[in-house]
Amino acid sequence: MVLSGSAVTASQICGHSTVKNSIWSLSPTWRQRSPVIRCCNRKVREEQKMGKNYYELLGVSVDSQPREIKEAYRKLQKKYHPDIAGQEGHEHTLMLNEAYKVLMREDLRRKYDTSIGQMRAFFSRNTSNLGFSSWEGPFRQHALFVDENACIGCRECVHHASNTFMMDEALGCARVKVQFGDDEQKLEVSVDSCPVNCIHWVDREELPVLEFLIQPQHKEGYGVFGGGWERPKNVFSAAESFNKQLKHQTANEYQQTKTAHVTVEEETPAQAEARVNARKKIEEEKFSRLWDWAKEAFMKDMWKAE
Amino acid sequence: MAEPAYIVASDNETTGEEKSSAAFPEIAIGIDIGTSQCSIAVWNGSQVELLKNTRNQKMMQSFVMFKDDTPSGGVSSHLSHEHEMLSGAAIFNMKRLIGRVDTDPVVHASKSLPFLVQTLDIGVRPFIAALVNNVWRSTTPEEVLAIFLVELRAMAEVQLRRPIRNVVLTIPVSFSRFQLTRIERACAMAGLQVLRLMPEPTAVALLYAQQQQQTEHENMGSGSEKIALIFNMGAGYCDVAVTATAGGVSQIKSLAGSAIGGEDLLQNMMRHLLPNAESLLSDHRINEIKSMALLRVATQEAIHKLSFQTSVQVDVDLGNGSKIRKVVGREEFEAVNQKVFDRCESLITQCLHDAKVEIEDVSDIIAVGGCSCIPKIKNLILKIFKREELYKGMNPSEAAACGAALEGAVASGVSDPFGNLDLLTIQATPLAVGIRADGNNFIPIIPRNTTMPARRDLIFTTVHDNQTQALIIVYEGEGNKVEENHLLGYFKITGIPPAPKGVPEISVCMDIDASNALRVFAGVLQPRSSHPAIPFMEVRMPTVDDGHGWCAEALHRAHGASLDLVTVQKKI
Structure with a gap:
């Protein structure tokens, strides 16, 4: 029987602190996003609010001090702990404990911050590059989205609702500048006025992905989509498959950035060489795996769409 | 109901x-x-x-x-x-x-x-x-x-x-x-x-949390966090806990305990007074039982007296012709029991280490239990913390029962209009739970001092090609080898889809709820498919009954390595 370094491995897998390149499903980020026992009840999965942020869970701000986190944790425990709330509090308390553990330990918190920071940066970067639409007034359930593939650049929408739509002169197509920048009547008129019906009402949640995918430039440094593809022909089906992948891949992606992050912060020169070699290897292998997978899953969709 | x-x-x-x-x-x-x-x-x-x-x-x-x-x-x-x-x-x-x-x-x-x-x-x-x-x-x-x-x-x-x-x-x-x-x-x-x-020191911690909350009410204090170390040593066991208390919430940061106590002090002392006590102790003839009883009572009295005076005269007629007449000094008593005291000390330092707490951060040191009045114990605690005094607000013999009564009221859902029951204990696991894997190794899944309720999982895999069964043997304890730990139970996962060794992913997940019930979930994961090929298993632990030591042996002999598991190596 073989058992090299096994005990160590076990503790590593168990702890969040270690880099886990094993499988996507094991990644801590994945677990953070859905703290579900994977080997057991699906019921839990449904109950859990996906992707609930630890800071939101504890009701503290991102820059809060350990003291505030402790106080918030105690307050919530008094509300949800099974001793007080009964057995129903079990699941929630588990999440609280996990959140508390991560946020109270400096190293874990830093990693966690990087992982969610990365998610924010990921979208905010696109925001600036894309003219990602901003919101006027409160968030609503639906948002406007222009399928730029179909847009013929007729400027009708810009005429009718000039605070909402804008023209991208370089690409010759319309784009949403400010969600609900005009009143609803004007919006209706402008949607109706489009000769090719390329203005769509979409779910707010879908909007960032759609707006991200519609951009034609290829972006560097974002592994999967870095390979120079153009704008997908059918942005909606692409968004669908993108969402699926995002779920799986964010885990790995964040992991990668985490590794990098740790390298910068904690590396001693003595470890550098070994680390660089190992990382190179990891990244090569991972990149090729991801790439193959993405190509397979994603391209298939695109061909289908065509 | x-x-x-x-x-x-x-x-x-x-x-x-x-x-x-x-x-x-x-x-x-x-x-x-x-x-x-x-x-x-x-x-x-x-x-x-x-x-x-x-x-x-x-x-x-x-x-x-x-x-x-x-x-x-x-x-x-x-x-x-x-x-x-x-x-x-x-x-x-x-x-x-x-x-x-x-x-x-x-x-x-x-x-x-x-x-x-x-x-x-x-x-x-x-x-x-x-x-x-x-x-x-x-x-x-x-x-x-x-x-x-x-x-x-x-x-x-x-x-x-x-x-x-x-x-x-x-x-x-x-x-x-x-x-x-x-x-x-x-x-x-x-x-x-x-x-x-509830572990004894955590009951004491809850009582402490209530006392702190009351003082806060009186002083209209801000309710800042206080860290306390609780040392509880009775006749049979010595337990230590570190708790962080604020606003009536006692959060247990670490626990440590061992089966040492006054009984050990007593027996060591009896052996010291009567060097050939062993034969007298073990045969259980009627006359010997009487002699032993006399010696035991005399020794007990002497130990009690040594808490207040520096030496004591032991004068006992064992009835079988032998008499003991001896003056025992406090130093002698302390020397005879040095190992016990050393163990107490190591429990405290271990507990502080596990809690990641420095001695300066500890606001109060609470010593309870019968042995807490032994001068040597007091001194060694004070020495560790470089302090002059222990916490005084508690009756050392009643604290644990009072804490348990508070917990009883809180967990029964009783509320008090004056806020005296606005309390909570956040417990931690005193021992790690895990399974046997990688041969004879104990792989903890929920480590010691994890906040309860707790849930953790680990992935394991098979050792042999086309292995279709795996034996999950659940242990509790701190040892690296399974023999050093307590067997809690076992069950088998069957019907693992045939695959080369190391490919199937067997997830073992443990869940401890607030009432300390342990459930173990296990199943074979199928990547990229939401439906499991074989049903998951949910097992309440422990499942073993009396004679579990034998079970462990028998399991070993009957199955050996054939149904083994290994922890998943980092897949790159």
């Missing part, structure tokens, strides 16, 4: 009244069963009250006397003299025996007690018997404890004028889950339902 299936009511005359009282939450009583002494407390609506027995004692000796056909416990029966308990007819120290197998060193140490403890050293339950009319009559620690609990229950029911059903018991930190089931079993035999089993 759902009737738990396992209740074996021995004297359940209260069933008729059950329904009428169900409308109100029944306040659970708190019981601190010590190795030598026991106390019982209850929340009376405004504060915690210790109950007294008919002889007006708050502290009752934990023993059960087998006389003729009716056993009687230390709650009701009265001893004319200390020697009576040592005649062989009384079973005591059951807390050191319950749930232990006959290979356990603690059981072996108990062989020198006046009643009969026999071991076969094969990992089964030890044989225990009391001397009734010159006949050794067998019994079990569970039975002894149950008899004692029945007396306690009857006493409480008379005083509180209501049936008692729910209890919160305090237990040593080092108790394994198997031992906890034995305690629950004894409670069930006595018609009691266990609401919580």
Whole structure:
């Protein structure tokens, strides 16, 4: 029987602190996003609010001090702990404990911050590059989205609702500048006025992905989509498959950035060489795996769409 | 109120009244069963009250006397003299025996007690018997404890004028889950339902949290966090906890415990006074039992006196022609027991280390339990913390029972208009739980000092090509090898899809809820498919019964490595 370094491995897998390149499903980020026992009840999965942020869970701000986190944790425990709330509090308390553990330990918190920071940066970067639409007034359930593939650049929408739509002169197509920048009547008129019906009402949640995918430039440094593809022909089906992948891949992606992050912060020169070699290897292998997978899953969709 | 299936009511005359009282939450009583002494407390609506027995004692000796056909416990029966308990007819120290197998060193140490403890050293339950009319009559620690609990229950029911059903018991930190089931079993035999089993120092921590909260109310303080170390050493066990307290919430940061206590001090001292004590202790002839009893009482008195004076004269006639006449100094006593004191010290430092707390951060040091009045113990604690004084706001012998009563009230859902019950204990796991993998290694899944409720999982994989079955053997403890840990149970995952070794992903997940119930989930993961090929398994632990030491051996012999698992290596 073989058992090299096994005990160590076990503790590593168990702890969040270690880099886990094993499988996507094991990644801590994945677990953070859905703290579900994977080997057991699906019921839990449904109950859990996906992707609930630890800071939101504890009701503290991102820059809060350990003291505030402790106080918030105690307050919530008094509300949800099974001793007080009964057995129903079990699941929630588990999440609280996990959140508390991560946020109270400096190293874990830093990693966690990087992982969610990365998610924010990921979208905010696109925001600036894309003219990602901003919101006027409160968030609503639906948002406007222009399928730029179909847009013929007729400027009708810009005429009718000039605070909402804008023209991208370089690409010759319309784009949403400010969600609900005009009143609803004007919006209706402008949607109706489009000769090719390329203005769509979409779910707010879908909007960032759609707006991200519609951009034609290829972006560097974002592994999967870095390979120079153009704008997908059918942005909606692409968004669908993108969402699926995002779920799986964010885990790995964040992991990668985490590794990098740790390298910068904690590396001693003595470890550098070994680390660089190992990382190179990891990244090569991972990149090729991801790439193959993405190509397979994603391209298939695109061909289908065509 | 759902009737738990396992209740074996021995004297359940209260069933008729059950329904009428169900409308109100029944306040659970708190019981601190010590190795030598026991106390019982209850929340009376405004504060915690210790109950007294008919002889007006708050502290009752934990023993059960087998006389003729009716056993009687230390709650009701009265001893004319200390020697009576040592005649062989009384079973005591059951807390050191319950749930232990006959290979356990603690059981072996108990062989020198006046009643009969026999071991076969094969990992089964030890044989225990009391001397009734010159006949050794067998019994079990569970039975002894149950008899004692029945007396306690009857006493409480008379005083509180209501049936008692729910209890919160305090237990040593080092108790394994198997031992906890034995305690629950004894409670069930006595018609009691266990609401919580709380480690003794955590009960003290809850009492401390309440005291802190009250002072805060009085001073209108800001409610800043206070860290306290609780050291609890009684006759049988030594437990340490570090707790962080604020606003009535006691958060246990770490726990440490060991089966050392006053009993060890006593036995070491007896051996010191009578070097050939071993043969005298082990044969259990009638005359020898008497001699032993005399020696034991004399030694006990001497140790007690040494807490207040620096030397003591021991003068005892053992009746078999040998006399002991000796002056024992405090230094001598301390030297004889150096190992015990060293162990206490290491428990404290370990606990501080696990809690990641520096000695300057500790606001209060609380020492409770019978041994806390030994000068050496006090000194060693003060020395570790470089302090002058220990915390003074607690009665060392009553604190655990009071804390248990508070927990009983909180967990029963009682609320107090004055906020005196606005309390909470956030417990931590005293021992790691995990499974056997990578050969004979113990792989913890939920490590020690994890905040409860807790849930963790780990992925394992197969050792052989086309291995279709895997044996999940669950252990609890701190050792790296499974033999050093307590077996909790085992089950088999069958129908693993055939694959080369190392490919199947077997996820083992453990879940501990607030009442410390452990469930183990296990199943084969299928990447990229949401539906499992074979059903997952959910197993409540522990599943083993008596003789679990044998089980472990048998498992070993029958299955060896054929159904083994290994932890998943980092896949790159």
